[in-house]
Amino acid sequence: MREALTNPGQGYYTRRGGVGESGDFITSPEISQVFGELIGIWYISEWMAMGKPTTFQLVELGPGRGTLTEDILRVFKQLASVLSKCDVSVHLVEVSPKLSEIQAVMLTGGKVQPSPEDEPAYMKGISKTGIPIFWYRDIQDVPPGYSFYLAHEFFDALPIHKFQRTEKGWREVLVDIDPEVPDKLRFVLSPSRTPATQNFIQPEETRDHVEVCPEAGVIVQRLASRIEKDGGAALVADYGHDGTKTDTFRGFRNHKLHDVLSAPGTADLTADVDFSYLRKMAQGKTATLGPIKQREFLKNMGIDLRLQVQSVRSCRALSVPRQYS
Ligand SMILES: C[S@@+](CC[C@H](N)C(=O)[O-])C[C@H]1O[C@@H](n2cnc3c(N)ncnc32)[C@H](O)[C@@H]1O
Structure with missing residues (x-):
């Protein structure tokens, strides 16, 4: 699964990227900007609840086309007066050179620089809204500091x-x-x-x-240690279950189910995230909440009201999200 998805030469994410209507599967931020806007508001409300620290890093794991971060940054800009005394920076953990290029265009208009080899970030730039953005291959390279982490449809792409x-x-x-x-x-x-x-x-x-994803366990342990040491919170949103499902490994190509063993590197591979396992891995370091259904989270965040004031222009794609077999 790791080779098929992220092999530097032939991996699916390395070569194809695949997110979006013209790709192989569609994700919530690619359907509507409201998804990212509500997550942006969630981060601001967490930041306020934590006593408005004077600086925070927004760290996204597996940012796809960069759409989710773009929507969050728009909210941060709209609420600039609230965040005026806070230094915000964005840190993207992305292994795919192809997707990091797409993210750079989406978030900075393509104004990025490669970093010198001895720096932990491989690329840096400034967002269209004036916030510094850095790209890394591994969460371990992200500098320590008060951080809000985001993993949307990231853990399901890790090998099981x-x-x-x-x-x-x-x-x-x-x-x-x-x-x-x-x-x-x-x-x-x-x-x-x-x-x-x-x-x-x-x-x-x-x-x-x-199905067990030890790599997800290691990453959650790292996030939990970082939060315990430097402060912050993490939001993990994914297809998943709470330790109850069995065979969920599947492939997607051109928005259709695809045999996982056929033509490796040409299709997205995914396995539902076992949230009970992630919770166990974070235990003792941070408090864990959930999982709750995405529908419930979005409703609690006021999606119905937001949609009422949102014009039809917000509809980015007419596809449906990835479905179970
Ligand atoms: C399913 S896409 C999710 C895209 C995005 N979060 C969204 O919701 O539209 C998975 C993302 O994780 C990245 N990715 C996969 N394996 C990774 C790894 N081991 N380390 C860092 N990024 C990875 C992919 O390149 C891609 O950006």
């Missing part, structure tokens, strides 16, 4: 391990080359337990099929 319960115990689902058909991949079960089955399956597990 899959496990199947059998009569002989837990086995890992692996990818193999089909000996009957050249160039075809197939799923197989490990003949015995693997280190991953030993490490990632909980003794109390009741499901027969389980």
Whole structure:
């Protein structure tokens, strides 16, 4: 999954990018600006609730085309009088050179500079609204500081391990080359337990099929440590469940479901985020809330009222968001 999505030469995000109506799947910020506006207001209300610190970093993981950050920054500009005594900077964690170029155009009009090799950010610029923006390949490169983190449809793109319960115990689902058909991949079960089955399956597990994303766990631990040390909050929005779903791994190409093993690197691959696992990974460091349904979050944030005052021009695409199979 990691190779198919982010291999520097052939990865799906590296080459295709895929977000948007002309791509392979559409995300909420690409449908309506209201999504990002409400998230922008959520950050401002958190900032006020935390006593209006004099500086904060907005850190987005996997910003896609940059649309969500653009909408948030517009809200920050509209509420400039509220934020007037606060130094805001934007930090984008993006591995795809193609998408970072699109983000640079969206957010700065293309006015960016590559950074010297010895600097943690690989690119920097100033947003159209005058806020400094930096790009990184890894969350570890983002400087410490009071931060509001945002991960929208990011964790679902990180690689998972899959496990199947059998009569002989837990086995890992692996990818193999089909000996009957050249160039075809197939799923197989490990003949015995693997280190991953030993490490990632909980003794109390009741499901027969389980997906675990250790990389998501590591990133959440890092976010939790950073928040514990420097202050801030994180908002994670994704397709997900609370430790209840089983086989959710799927591919999308041209807005249609696509066989995950066919033509790797040409389709988006995604697996639902297990929020119970993320919560466990943050435990002891930060308070965790949720998950709640996105609908509920947006309603609590006043989407109905906002839509009433919003003209039809806000409709960015007539597609529907990514759907389950
Ligand atoms: C499904 S897109 C989400 C786009 C955006 N957040 C939106 O809602 O429109 C996933 C994003 O995560 C990025 N990405 C995937 N794996 C990554 C990784 N390991 N590190 C950083 N970014 C990654 C992709 O390049 C892309 O920008």
